Amino acid sequence: MTEKSSQPLSELTTLHVGGAARELLSPGNTVDLVEATLDTWSRREPWFALGGGSNLLVADEGFDGTVIRVLSRGIDQVDAAGGQTILRVLAGEPWDAVVAHAVEHRLSGIEALSGIPGSAGAAPMQNIGAYGQELSEVLVSVDFLDEASGERVTLPASALELGYRTSSLKRGRRGVVLSLDLHLSESELSAPIAYDQLAAALDVPVGERVPLADVRSAVLGLRASKGMVLDPDDPDSVSAGSFFTNPIVAENFARSLPRDAPRWILDPDAPESDVKLSAAWLIERSGISRGFALPGSRAAVSSKHTLALTNRGGATANDIAELARYIHLQVMNRFGILLQPEPQFVGLTL
Template identity: 50%
Template sequence: MQTLADLTTLRLGGPAARLVDAPDAETVVEEVRKADGAGEPVLLLGGGSNLVVADEGFPGSVVRVASAGIVTDRRPDGSVLLTVEAGENWDDVVAATVADGLGGLECLSGIPGRTGATPVQNVGAYGVEIAALLESVDLYDRATGQIRTVQAAELGLGYRTSVLKGTDTAVVLRVRLALPGGGASMPIAYAELARTLGVDPGATAPCADVREAVLELRRGKGMVLDHADHDTWSAGSFFTNPVVDAAPDPDMPRWPVGDRVKLPAAWLIQHSGFAPGHPGPGGRVALSSRHVLALTNRGDGRTEDLLVLARRVRDGVSARFGIALHPEPVLVGCSL
């Protein structure tokens, strides 16, 4: 049986009872229908970058989504509609748009995984979320057995969430993104990125320059995949930034979110006594040496080791600040 550790960026997870490759959307639907008809659990797998799979593995069918295809349509208003199959590597999509002189996606450079996952958790980075550009998705509805197009406004897109997250009732087959049509980036909203580019917050820059700056920043935090670098053996940021009614400390950094505030999880973790490189059981897992939000496999870790470390961090922040941290990755067969 195929070990899911070979198929996830954490390099963790036990065997799959059954693994099938789906090279197109039709095969994805066919395999999911087949498993549903047999009463088997199904796990949709893309790049494996947002998964924590139990050491025991997965007892059903793992459908690896490998559908490919990008269609670019210029519209009368000058904007561009990008239709992308769910199995396309996300960073390849970003790179292709930038190479074509199309701005919009550049701040989302370097994010691992497949395109179909981007609307599920409303992927975001450096001040831009997929919600700002998403027009619609095609879904396979497992309850009705139908394929339907759903507009972005119907997906309940919020901070790292959507109505698709935490449920397996629908499968994303393709996404449609509306890009402005020019070569300028989205307005630079993230202060660190603005400093790197030498521009004022709110300004734009050539999309190619922004992509390179984002990749440079991500590499510095161990957030660009590198097989030789254990700091990148992670699921990205493990905890989301909590959104609360009020900050418990008046000196704590925060960002307004409506009438609430968002707190930086990394700041909370570090100020709860967890430094970069903080080890988990036996040193087999650890916080990244460069980015405390990433929990990393140091080469011989197990999923249970990672969960022990995640619980320590979560409980430490709760004890220090009374704030609950919640995991960003999908936990398969395991829990905190």
């Protein structure tokens, strides 16, 4: 059954901003999700899929079209052989419940992705990643309802062109992810720890494997210290996570930056590699500190992390966008770098 409502999207997004959609559909399972989506497409009106609303900035005016909430839940083991397991996860399953399930069932490969809010179905959209792991390392395929063809197809991960916080879905391939197949290793031990800060929290060298539950709890602790887990008692978590991606620039350009600018050479074997920079460092060095707010605004930079923009209570989508524009401009003026927003914008632009 598909419920219809006119609930404001501010109640369904983690930034708590956004007006109502013309129509909000909430199909309860995959069959209804397919039916509601095909029906919406047949009416040729604007639409988008909504998961946990944790990577969205929706305009105060709302959305003049149909929003389809993805609520289908379920995690099934569909194959297991040679120490490997394939989990099939329905799109509306909360991502962190998938990680908790994997850790509980001694399946290794996504433990460092603990605590990322939102739904499994949205995870391929920006190839979620954190603490040295990315979805792309375990994603086999997605069950996809393709708007261009109107067909339900299985897309191998390679067709999604997953990269750093991006995919073909984010770049414009329209449709609804119905489920994901994930390829995990049967082990009580994590994948090798690939992130310095996580290794330090676990007190092990990078490359070490440790019990899955230890990684999960260390990641959750680190994330909580940065306001990066949803917590009703933490005003810094009223955000869309990192608001800007880490910029990737040519090595030649990176040489012109201050020597203490953190940088990661993406292909150490190439004579001139692209280099990833720290957006948080660029923001701080542009004069914007934690907790910064424009005068009279209810939007502020998180008091724990300069990359997260937060709603301090009563902020509008416009307040958030104004703050983002200000940061964008400061970094552009100081370093000549155009930061790219990570969340999807609905009804407004940077």
